[in-house]
Amino acid sequence: MGYVIQHSHNFVSYETQNLIKKATFHPVVSGLRLKTIIAVLALVIIVVSVGLLLTLANVPGAPRQSSVTIQDMSGRSIVLSLPVSRVVILNSYWNEIASTLGVSEKIVGIDKYTLSSVYVPKVVKERPVVGDLFSGVNLETILSLKPDAVIMDFGYGKTADIVKSLESIGVPVICMYSNNFNDQLNAIRLLGKVFGVEARADSLINFLEIRHSIIVATASKIPDSERPTVLLCRVEKDGLLTAYANSTWGKIVEDIGGINIALRNSPNQAWPKINLETLLAWDPEIIIIVGYDNLGIQSQLDLIMKSSVWNNLKAVKESRVYTVLIGSRTEGAYLDWGPRMLIGEMKLAKIVQPKYFGDLNVDVVSDMLFSTYYTQ
Amino acid sequence: METIVSVEDLSFSYGGTFKLNSISLNVSAGTVLTLLGPNGCGKTTLLKCINALLKPESGRVVISGRNAHELRRWELARLVGYVPQAHVPPFPYSTLDLVLMGRTAHLDFFQQPSNLDYKIAEKALSMVGLDHLKHRPYDQLSGGERQLALIARAIAQEPKLLLLDEPTAHLDFKNQFLVLSMVKRIARENGIGVIMSLHDPNHAILFSDTVALMKNGSIFAVGPSHLVITKEKIETVYEISVRVINQTNGFLVAPSMENFS
Amino acid sequence: MPHQRKSAFILLLLLPLPVFLLSLTIGSYHIPFGEVLAILFRGIDPLPNSSQTQIYRDVIFMIRLPRILLSLLGGIALSVSGASLQSVFKNPLVDSYILGLSAGAGLGAALAIAFLPNFVGLTQLFAFSFSFLAFMLTYFVARDRGQASTVSLVLAGVIVTALFSAALSMIKFFTSSEKLSSVVYWLMGSMAVSGWDEVLQSGPLIIFAFIIISLMRWRLNVLSMGDEEAKSLGINVERDRLVILITTTLMVSSFVSVSGIIGWVGLVVPHLVRMLMGTPDNRIVIPISASLGGVFLLLADDVARSLTSYELPVGVITTIIGAPFFLYLLRRRGGGSWRQ
Numbered sequence: 001m002g003y004v005i006q007h008s009h010n011f012v013s014y015e016t017q018n019l020i021k022k023a024t025f026h027p028v029v030s031g032l033r034l035k036t037i038i039a040v041l042a043l044v045i046i047v048v049s050v051g052l053l054l055t056l057a058n059v060p061g062a063p064r065q066s067s068v069t070i071q072d073m074s075g076r077s078i079v080l081s082l083p084v085s086r087v088v089i090l091n092s093y094w095n096e097i098a099s100t101l102g103v104s105e106k107i108v109g110i111d112k113y114t115l116s117s118v119y120v121p122k123v124v125k126e127r128p129v130v131g132d133l134f135s136g137v138n139l140e141t142i143l144s145l146k147p148d149a150v151i152m153d154f155g156y157g158k159t160a161d162i163v164k165s166l167e168s169i170g171v172p173v174i175c176m177y178s179n180n181f182n183d184q185l186n187a188i189r190l191l192g193k194v195f196g197v198e199a200r201a202d203s204l205i206n207f208l209e210i211r212h213s214i215i216v217a218t219a220s221k222i223p224d225s226e227r228p229t230v231l232l233c234r235v236e237k238d239g240l241l242t243a244y245a246n247s248t249w250g251k252i253v254e255d256i257g258g259i260n261i262a263l264r265n266s267p268n269q270a271w272p273k274i275n276l277e278t279l280l281a282w283d284p285e286i287i288i289i290v291g292y293d294n295l296g297i298q299s300q301l302d303l304i305m306k307s308s309v310w311n312n313l314k315a316v317k318e319s320r321v322y323t324v325l326i327g328s329r330t331e332g333a334y335l336d337w338g339p340r341m342l343i344g345e346m347k348l349a350k351i352v353q354p355k356y357f358g359d360l361n362v363d364v365v366s367d368m369l370f371s372t373y374y375t376q
Numbered sequence: 377m378e379t380i381v382s383v384e385d386l387s388f389s390y391g392g393t394f395k396l397n398s399i400s401l402n403v404s405a406g407t408v409l410t411l412l413g414p415n416g417c418g419k420t421t422l423l424k425c426i427n428a429l430l431k432p433e434s435g436r437v438v439i440s441g442r443n444a445h446e447l448r449r450w451e452l453a454r455l456v457g458y459v460p461q462a463h464v465p466p467f468p469y470s471t472l473d474l475v476l477m478g479r480t481a482h483l484d485f486f487q488q489p490s491n492l493d494y495k496i497a498e499k500a501l502s503m504v505g506l507d508h509l510k511h512r513p514y515d516q517l518s519g520g521e522r523q524l525a526l527i528a529r530a531i532a533q534e535p536k537l538l539l540l541d542e543p544t545a546h547l548d549f550k551n552q553f554l555v556l557s558m559v560k561r562i563a564r565e566n567g568i569g570v571i572m573s574l575h576d577p578n579h580a581i582l583f584s585d586t587v588a589l590m591k592n593g594s595i596f597a598v599g600p601s602h603l604v605i606t607k608e609k610i611e612t613v614y615e616i617s618v619r620v621i622n623q624t625n626g627f628l629v630a631p632s633m634e635n636f637s
Numbered sequence: 638m639p640h641q642r643k644s645a646f647i648l649l650l651l652l653p654l655p656v657f658l659l660s661l662t663i664g665s666y667h668i669p670f671g672e673v674l675a676i677l678f679r680g681i682d683p684l685p686n687s688s689q690t691q692i693y694r695d696v697i698f699m700i701r702l703p704r705i706l707l708s709l710l711g712g713i714a715l716s717v718s719g720a721s722l723q724s725v726f727k728n729p730l731v732d733s734y735i736l737g738l739s740a741g742a743g744l745g746a747a748l749a750i751a752f753l754p755n756f757v758g759l760t761q762l763f764a765f766s767f768s769f770l771a772f773m774l775t776y777f778v779a780r781d782r783g784q785a786s787t788v789s790l791v792l793a794g795v796i797v798t799a800l801f802s803a804a805l806s807m808i809k810f811f812t813s814s815e816k817l818s819s820v821v822y823w824l825m826g827s828m829a830v831s832g833w834d835e836v837l838q839s840g841p842l843i844i845f846a847f848i849i850i851s852l853m854r855w856r857l858n859v860l861s862m863g864d865e866e867a868k869s870l871g872i873n874v875e876r877d878r879l880v881i882l883i884t885t886t887l888m889v890s891s892f893v894s895v896s897g898i899i900g901w902v903g904l905v906v907p908h909l910v911r912m913l914m915g916t917p918d919n920r921i922v923i924p925i926s927a928s929l930g931g932v933f934l935l936l937a938d939d940v941a942r943s944l945t946s947y948e949l950p951v952g953v954i955t956t957i958i959g960a961p962f963f964l965y966l967l968r969r970r971g972g973g974s975w976r977q
Contacts, residue, residue, distance in 0.1 A: 097690045112947065131947035134822040136829025139700045140666035141946045145693060157819045160757045161830040168832055225937075242814075271813050406840060429865055453871025460866060466727045467861050467917035471700025482860050486852035533870070 008199070040310035065329070073183075073190065074154045074175035090133055090143055090152035090162075092117040092328055093337035094176055095124055097188055097240040098151075100204060100339055100373035103195040108146045109153075111137075117328035119340065119374065124237070132324025133246055139165055147369060148173050149194065180248055182210055186190075188339075204373055208342050211365060215349055218255035218356055227286040230258035230352055233274075235289060239307065240273050247271060249335055249344075254319075256349035257356060258286065270272075280309045287315040290335065292327040324350050339369060379404045379427065380536050380569030386435035388418075388425055395421045395595045398435065401538070402628075403569040403586070408560055410580040411573040412605075413590035414614055419573035422590075423539050424555040426571065427458050440536050442471030452482035457530030457568075459540040463549075464515050470515065471525050472510040475501050500528040504558055520551030524558065531562065538563070540572035544579060552576075554581040577605050577629045589613050604627060642914060642921070649925050653709060656970045657933045658907045660705045663939050665946060673697060677701070705834045707833070707936040708951075709931035710843045710903060711828075714892040716930025718885035718911070719816070719903025722851050724861040725881055726787045732903035733889040736882065739900075740801035741771025742893045746862050747805050748818045751812045760823070761838060765894035771797050772886040776879075783873060786864065826897035826952030828938055835895040845900075846888035850923060853881065856920040899934070899952040901959025906930040908966050 015255040042055055067081045088109035089095045095114045098107060104124045112132040128145065131137030132370040134157040142150065150166055153159060154175035163173045174194060178184050185205050192201020230253050244250035245263035247270040253260040261284045266272040274282075289304070291297035301323070304310060315321050324347065327334035335344030343366045381403045391631045396418050403409045411419040424430040426437050428444045437444040447455070469477075478500065479493040481555060489497075501510055504524040509517060514525060520626055529532045530538055544552040560583045561592040563570045570584070574580050580601055587604040589597045590611045597604045610618050610629055617632040662673045672693055685847055716899040724733070734740075745767025749760040780794035781783040807816055828835075850857075859867050867874050893899075910925045911917050933952070937958065941951040 025663045128946040134818045135825065135950055136822075136827050136947045136948045138665055138946060139830065140664045140696055140942070143696055143700070144666040155755045156815050157822065158830055160755050164757055164834070165832050169699045173817060215868065273810070347829075387686075402735055424865075427869055429868060431856050453869060454867070458866075458869035460869075465862055466729060467724070467911075467915055469858065473858065473916075473918055477862065480856070483855070485856075488855045493736050506948040624673075635900055 008061060016254075070174075070190075070193065072174045072178040073187065076175060078149075078172050078174060082157060082194060084148035084194055086145065086147045087195075088147045088150045089114075090130070090137065090150065091176070092120060093178075094151050094153075095189070096118045096328065096338040098195065099124060099354040101188070101192060101195060101197050101200050103197060106195060108147060109142060113134070118331055119336075119338065121329050133159050133162065139163055139169065141168060142171065144165065145172060151178070151191070153196070167365045178248070179206075180251060181341065184337065184341055185209060186341075203341060207369065207372070208339060211342055212345065215222060215254050215357070215360075217337045219255060219349070219353065221358060222257040222353060226353075227257055227259045228320075228352060229261045229282070230288065231261055231279070231282065231284040231285045232290065232313055233262070234289045235304045236273070236289065237303075240275055241304075241305060242271050243274055244290075245272050247268050252345055252348060253352065256345065256352055258352040258355055276307055280312065283314050285314055285318070285320060286323045287313070287347070288351060289321070289326055290324045292324045293325070293330045294334070297325070302374060323352075324348065334366075339373060344370065354373070377404070377478045378614050380405050381437065381439045381571070383422075383426060384436050384438065386422075386425060386437065388421055388430060389433050395593050396425065396633070397592075399535070399593075399595055400435075401571075401588060401595070401598065403571055405536075405567045405569055406564055408563050408570040408583060409586040409588060410601075411571065411588050411590055412582035412613075413582050413596070414576075417590040417613075418593040419590060420541055421593075423458075423477060423541050423573060425569065426450055426537075427456055427539055447488070450481045451537075453533055457533040457535035457538045459523075459526045459538065459543060461542055462519050462526060462543050466473075468513040468515040470511050471474040471487065471506060471514050472501065473495060473531045474514045474525055474620065475532050477508075481533055481540065490528040496534070497528075500531040501525070502529045503531060518551075518553060519546050519612045520548070522554050523547060523551070525564070527558065531566075536569060538568050538570045538572075540570065542573050542575065544574060559583065577610060577634045580603055581626060582626070602627070642916070645914060646921060646925065649910075650670040650928050653928050653931050653935070656935055657705060658711070660708075660935055660939050661697060661701055663691075663943050664696065664701055664766060665701075665943055668693050668696060673685070699832065703836045703940070704828055704831055704938065705935060706836050706840070707828055708935040709891045710840055710928035711896055711899065712906070712932065712934030713847055713927045713929075714843045714888040715728075715899065716837075716906035716910075716926040717847055717850055717923060717928075718889050719879050720907035720926045721857055721885050722903075722917065724906055724919055725878055726791065728787075728791075728863050729908065730904070730909050731791070733885055734898075734900070734903070735791060736777045736797075736886065737771035737797035737801060738768040738886060738893065738896045740798040740805070741768035742890065742898065743820075743824050744771075744801045744805045744808070745822045745894075746897075747808045747812075747917070750819045750823065751808050751816050757794075758834070758838075758890060761835075761894040765890045767801075768890040768893060769886055771801055772882065774892075776882065778879070799807050805973055820938050821898050822950075825950040826893075826899035827941070827948060827950045828896050828947040839891040839895050842891040843888050845883045847927060849884045850881065850888075851933070853877070854919040854923040857881070857923070858917075861917075861919075868914035897952065899955055901955045901963065902934055905959040906933055908963070912966065912969075 002242055025276055041338045049211050053330045067079050068073045069077050069079050071077055085106055087106055089098060089107055090111040092114040094112055095107060096117060097117050098104065104121050107124050107127055109130045110127045111125060112129050115125055115129065128141060130141045133153060136158045149172045151174045154163065154177065166173050178187055185208060188201050188205050190256055192198045199292060233241045235241055245262040245266045246268060250260050250263050254263065263270060289300055291300055310316055324335055326335040327333050328336050334340045334347060343362060346360055346365065349361065350360055379402050379539060383401040386396060386399040389392060391616055392512050398582060399422060401409065411422060413419055416546040421430065425432050431445060444452055448460050461616050476489050479489050479497060485488065501507055504527055506521060506524055506528060509521060514522065517525060543559065547555060553628065556579055558571065559570060562568060567583065582600060586596050587601045589609055596613055597609050607618055618629050621628045621630060621634050661677065676694055676697055686823060700779045710947055715733060722731050722733060723729050742764040745763035746760050749763035766869055772959050774791045775790065775797045777786055778796060779789040782787060811819060835968045856872060859870050859872050860874065860877060864874050906929050907922060907926050910922050914921050914925060940948045940954055
């Protein structure tokens with residue numbers, strides 16, 4: 001402290017001398033003024049270097065007791081003590097899975113988008129919001145929540161920087177990933193291990209895996225001649241369609257015995273945009289329009305039904321246009337990450353292959369899933 | 377007398393048409409040369425060629441023995457002070473700061489004006505009688521004061537040659553005379569050569585040693601004012617009829633009213 | 638006047654110091670003021686080996702300090718380049734984005750986000766390269782017979798900005814929604830997860846460029862008089878202007894590449910400085926713009942990181958403060974800042 005005060009005095013006396021000289025607006029000052037700037041800069045640089053030195057000196061962090069090494073879904077090895085008791089989770093679906101595993105009280109911080117999920121318990125949504133993966137997180141808020149770990153997606157937005165920053169302040173980060181049903185099961189398994197609730201995780205995995213494998217097995221036996229062409233899509237405000245091609249939902253269409261026409265045409269794109277002419281050329285037998293809520297779906301329908309090609313489409317003529325809710329904003333939306341994905345998959349199966357899956361009782365499975373795992 | 381600047385057979389063209397056609401002029405130390413001629417005759421173009429702002433097609437400008445177009449800007453600015461028409465700059469510097477800009481050619485690339493530069497600038501300001509306005513923002517000065525400040529700035533360059541582009545434009549009757557007599561006095565007292573462009577033949581008569589009458593990019597006549605500003609020559613160049621009024625100590629030119637009736 | 642201005646000069650030049658200290662004590666992680674001072678000035682002494690103190694040190698040295706320094710550096714870069722370009726363009730209404738820098742940085746970042754793997758530093762590198770590319774393009778489009786006049790520079794800047802923005806829209810169109818959000822948020826500007834890496838990436842260039850501009854501050858005055866006058870006064874206008882354009886571009890690009898686009902600082906701060914100091918003299922405006930610019934962005938970022946439990950985009954805050962304030966300055970006009 002004394003060090004800096006001394007410096008400030010130097011500045012003042014220095015400038016006071018200038019002031020006397022400058023009283024008649026004499027220019028020597030300009031040279032000295034530059035020195036002042038350099039002096040200020042020098043001080044800033046000194047502070048920076050001191051900070052750097054201190055942080056470098058402090059790198060060896062406080063040793064943790066009984067720490068284990070786990071591998072997260074990005075392939076990184078993380079050292080932390082298990083099970084964790086305080087966790088910040090930065091995606092709504094990992095919050096949802098953690099809650100179905102019965103550990104919602106261990107979630108101490110969440111991201112902005114979790115607030116809009118109706119499948120995350122209220123108690124979790126009352127936790128402090130620390131930011132989100134796109135605009136960034138408040139590192140100090142996270143630190144003040146004293147988490148044992150932060151759980152989050154990786155590979156987009158500011159995730160790389162967030163991981164780097166969190167690790168630099170000694171907070172372990174567990175990166176999660178999901179691109180298909182099996183990833184979901186692996187994610188549930190990993191979270192079960194992290195929270196020390198392996199048994200419950202296994203039972204949930206069993207519940208999902210059995211039903212999923214039956215559907216896939218059944219669908220695999222359907223002959224090609226009985227597989228309809230399907231377009232799973234959103235209608236954008238500009239009138240174009242965003243199709244689900246090489247994406248999780250897009251691939252589910254194939255798993256349940258449909259031919260995903262967008263995937264067949266653009267095998268390398270996740271969400272290709274198509275215009276009405278392409279739609280007419282593809283002329284799928286089944287069109288499934290997805291949306292986050294009923295209002296959104298209705299306005300999508302209004303928009304597409306106004307178009308000239310609509311009534312010429314095979315799916316329209318044969319009344320095989322369906323709407324499906326996705327995401328987590330609305331009750332009844334099942335096509336999303338998390339255990340609900342099974343219900344979404346079953347519903348799609350019934351739409352695409354009524355002959356083979358018509359007798360699937362989605363409501364019973366849904367009731368079982370929700371009463372067993374979503375009751376917190 | 378020492379020749380400050382000699383313009384030798386200078387031609388300048390723009391877009392294929394000649395704007396200046398083999399101009400030759402000489403100006404000696406301490407004397408004032410006035411460029412006189414109608415709008416568009418090439419006065420401003422000639423000033424810009426002398427100041428190397430425009431590159432001539434052929435011919436050369438020799439200032440103190442050196443070719444103006446082969447000098448670097450700072451070298452030229454130590455020889456030539458250029459006074460533009462009074463204007464309002466986007467940033468209202470104080471009058472002293474404006475005049476101080478004349479010292480730029482004497483500074484190194486990264487150097488700021490020194491005490492000495494301030495002294496020279498202040499001296500230039502007092503030479504034109506603006507000491508009392510040195511801290512006033514330049515844009516708050518009157519038109520005449522602004523023109524004087526710009527002259528002071530050119531003086532602060534400590535040049536051998538002063539170029540003035542219509543220094544009386546936008547000035548009132550009194551200020552026109554104030555500025556021009558200041559220019560003549562500075563030339564005399566400091567041994568600086570002056571080239572200025574003017575609109576009024578009477579100003580040329582009163583304040584210059586030599587007059588160059590220009591027409592269509594050429595020198596029509598050059599010499600002492602009483603030889604150049606004659607009824608015939610003025611009428612040819614300006615294409616109006618004039619009458620010359622002789623006074624006891626000189627003469628004046630006025631347009632004949634028959635032009636307008 | 639000189640006396641009064643002198644005091645204001647010293648005061649404003651030293652202003653970053655108290656704000657710097659204040660900022661170190663602000664944050665959503667509560668650290669007692671005394672602890673901050675203790676850690677800051679006795680940091681080298683071995684501290685009591687408590688984990689709480691260790692966390693305090695982490696918060697101060699790993700979160701707050703790099704971010705504060707980055708804000709100061711950014712404020713310097715944006716406002717000093719703004720002041721310089723306003724002089725070079727003889728126009729008090731331009732800022733560092735006039736040369737297409739923001740559109741270039743945006744396009745570079747979007748390219749990296751959309752088509753390249755999510756590596757730390759890759760987006761920054763692309764943003765920096767493309768914003769410099771945008772400037773080069775602007776300059777060469779504007780060049781005619783070896784001269785780039787200010788008017789053609791401004792026009793070329795508009796054209797390059799339009800081109801790059803169109804390319805950016807194109808990329809947005811072909812990008813998945815997830816990555817699209819990344820691009821949009823990148824453009825909003827934030828220092829939320831900036832650390833020492835960002836300071837070290839941008840700091841040296843910004844300081845270097847600032848020193849160059851500071852040394853040329855007198856030349857800036859002369860350049861602001863217009864090309865012909867500056868030439869007559871002995872300045873190689875083409876060369877000096879190019880030096881200033883490159884220097885400011887380096888400064889702004891290196892900051893924008895680590896922070897995203899933060900607007901209004903370069904426009905508002907130099908105006909405020911001219912108003913406060915009562916002179917457009919760059920020998921005063923440049924150093925004071927640096928200190929006030931640093932203070933402005935630092936305070937804005939303090940708000941961004943401590944007003945809520947999460948992060949507000951600092952670019953939004955500078956706009957909310959900057960735009961109305963600029964309107965006020967324009968209406969006030971008097972104050973010796975500038976006239977039409």
